[in-house]
Amino acid sequence: MVTMTTEQGASSTSRTPAQALDSLIRGNARFMSEESAHPRQDGARRELMTTGQRPFAVVLACSDSRVPVEIIFDQGLGDIFVIRTAGEITDLSVLASLEFAVVGLGVPLVVVLGHESCGAVMAAQNALETGEMPSGFQRVLVEKVTPSLLAARAEGGESAEDFERHHVIEIAAHIVDRSPQILNGLREGTVGVVGMRYRLSDGLTEPVVTYGTAIEGVPAGDLS
16 A cells, blocks of 8 residues: 655545644645645656555535635645535435545545535526526436525525535535445544535635534534
8 A cells, every 4th residue: 555645744544534624724725825835746746646546535526617626725646536516416426436535545534515606506596586497417406406405595594605505514414324434434533524615705615514523613513
C-alpha cells in the first residue's frame, strides 16, 4: 500500500475525520483569501499517483461548473475522491461509489456539497410553484429534489438559501440511512459525514449538518 504525505505530516490512512475536515476548511480559507497553495500538483505527485490512491475525503458535489471541488478546497492530485451529479442527487451507483471510497480506499470523511444558485433546486422550486415539469430525463432531477423542498417548507423555509441548505441536509441523512457501511463507520468513529453549502458570492463552504464530527454551531445529525 502506498502512503501519501498530508499537509499535517501524517499519512492519509491515519487521518481522522476531524483532521480531514480541518484540511478542507483550511484549504477553503486559502481559496477565499486568494492565497491558494495549489499543493501536491507537481511531477513527483503525478508519478506517485501511478501506483495507487489514498484520498482523505470523498465529496458528493453538484455538477455545476462553478463549483470545482479540488480548487475551492485547494487540494492536490489524489486528495479528494469526487462524485458529481446535478443537484448532488443519489442513486445506487452513487451510494456504491461512496462505499467504495469509504470501505475500499479507507476515506475517513464524506462530504455532501451543495451550493448557492443551484439549478436543480431552482427547477424543483419552479415546478412546485407553477406545476410545470421539465421535459425528458431532466424531470428526474425535479422528482429527486422536490422532497427536500417540501421538508424545508414544512419547517418554515421559504428562500432559495433555505431550500439549498435543507437539500444538503436531506441528502446527507439519506446517505447515512441507506448505507450500513457508512453508518457503521460513523458509530465506530472512523468516518465522519458533513453537509456543506458553497457560496458562489464569496467562496465560503459553510457546514450545515454533521455526523460523527462536531463543528461549533452546526446541527448534528441523528444516528439512532
